[in-house]
Amino acid sequence: MTTTVLHNARLIDGTGAEPVADAVVVIDDSTITYAGPASGAPQVDDAATRVDLGGNTVCPGFFDVHVHMSLPGTKGSPIMAAMVPPSYRYFQLIDRLKVTLQAGVTTVRDMMGIDTGVRDAVAHGLIEGPRLLVADKMISQTGGHADFHIPSGLSGTGIVGGVLVDTVDEARLEARELCREGVDVIKVASSGGVTSINDEPDYLGAREEIVSALVEEGDAYGGRPVAAHAIGLKGITAAIRGGARSIEHGYAITDELRQEMVANGQFLVPTLLETMHPDTATPQAVAKSEKWHAMAQESIRKSVDAGIKIATGTDAGLVPDHGTNLGEVGLLVRFGGMTPLQAISAGTKVSAELCGVDDKLGTLEAGKLADVVVVKGDPSVDADLVGDNANILLVLKEGKAKSNRGDFAV
Numbered sequence: 001m002t003t004t005v006l007h008n009a010r011l012i013d014g015t016g017a018e019p020v021a022d023a024v025v026v027i028d029d030s031t032i033t034y035a036g037p038a039s040g041a042p043q044v045d046d047a048a049t050r051v052d053l054g055g056n057t058v059c060p061g062f063f064d065v066h067v068h069m070s071l072p073g074t075k076g077s078p079i080m081a082a083m084v085p086p087s088y089r090y091f092q093l094i095d096r097l098k099v100t101l102q103a104g105v106t107t108v109r110d111m112m113g114i115d116t117g118v119r120d121a122v123a124h125g126l127i128e129g130p131r132l133l134v135a136d137k138m139i140s141q142t143g144g145h146a147d148f149h150i151p152s153g154l155s156g157t158g159i160v161g162g163v164l165v166d167t168v169d170e171a172r173l174e175a176r177e178l179c180r181e182g183v184d185v186i187k188v189a190s191s192g193g194v195t196s197i198n199d200e201p202d203y204l205g206a207r208e209e210i211v212s213a214l215v216e217e218g219d220a221y222g223g224r225p226v227a228a229h230a231i232g233l234k235g236i237t238a239a240i241r242g243g244a245r246s247i248e249h250g251y252a253i254t255d256e257l258r259q260e261m262v263a264n265g266q267f268l269v270p271t272l273l274e275t276m277h278p279d280t281a282t283p284q285a286v287a288k289s290e291k292w293h294a295m296a297q298e299s300i301r302k303s304v305d306a307g308i309k310i311a312t313g314t315d316a317g318l319v320p321d322h323g324t325n326l327g328e329v330g331l332l333v334r335f336g337g338m339t340p341l342q343a344i345s346a347g348t349k350v351s352a353e354l355c356g357v358d359d360k361l362g363t364l365e366a367g368k369l370a371d372v373v374v375v376k377g378d379p380s381v382d383a384d385l386v387g388d389n390a391n392i393l394l395v396l397k398e399g400k401a402k403s404n405r406g407d408f409a410v
Helices: 078-083 086-102 116-123 168-181 208-220 233-242 255-264 283-306 327-334 340-355 383-387
Strands: 003-011 020-028 031-037 049-052 057-060 062-067 105-110 131-134 138-140 162-164 186-189 226-230 246-249 267-269 372-375 392-397 400-403
Touching: 003 372, 057 340, 062 340, 086 105, 086 116, 086 392, 086 400, 105 340, 116 131, 138 168, 168 186, 168 208, 186 208, 208 226, 208 233, 226 233, 233 246, 233 255, 255 283, 267 340, 327 340, 327 383, 340 383, 372 383
Parallel strands: 003 049, 003 057, 062 105, 105 131, 138 162, 138 186, 186 226, 226 246, 246 267
Antiparallel strands: 003 020, 020 031, 057 372, 372 392, 392 400
């Protein structure tokens, strides 16, 4: 067994508790065995590796619960996916996965575009990257958010990862096929979108009965949750009342629906980082961005104040670049009115709860996996610190160093 002792550090454990000024984290192989004040730290063997963190802050590994690894962000155009073989696109994932992990994000939920094989390749150590939970496809109706048919008659629906269903029975069949494949989450579009070319965000997408059917199928097949892309009011209503576990975006939500989400225990993923720049994927998206992005920034504070469980997701790959993910934490403070500690918990503990992995991830506590991020300075005072990759000094995933900008002796 290998023991690592991180010391001379400020501890933010992700639970929302106040930071511990002089803290120690003890890791045995891949597991945390102690995280707390130095005064209470256990004695360890002389052979243990002791790492002086220089008074910087140790946090849990962060989550981004809404990414698209198959999309290039500002590094290219989604259209290029149609111009290369599928094998080429897999190699494009290598750098995207790497920079995301090096940014301090040790777990992501990919919401359309990569399949279970990519997830398993990372899990088996074939390629480096954050732990992956995948949806693979986004379910949409004809003419909806995932329908990328264009007037020429060509279709990009399958290339981007969309699948079209128009009845409850078709939705059930698609859900069963995805569950057979082994996906971690079922993604459905209950509203139109900013990027999509055939609809508007306030159009109703998958109806409540389809969302409900997908929820039933997910429950039946191992308790897989449903995540609903829902921007406009009609789609948000269908997603909430259909029983989706998470509402992705949720820009036009009302106070009444906020209270329903709280009562239901549903999560909101506000994707604020996506709203900081126009969506340039299509000309239509540019035109739609201004209205809906402003609405997102105005809406989030009311959702926080209502007590909705907020998780951190960015839509990285669509608008934001991969590796910029933790800018979302500071935006929850700026637009949502969260304290820095609340925003950090959103990106760790609450996101782990949404993903159903809070028994082993999301906080720095004995018995949890040693996903650990060392941040320069004190993010409990300034949450924007975690959004600057230069401040991400060390990233451990299950106790192994994946990035070490601080040049620590690990």
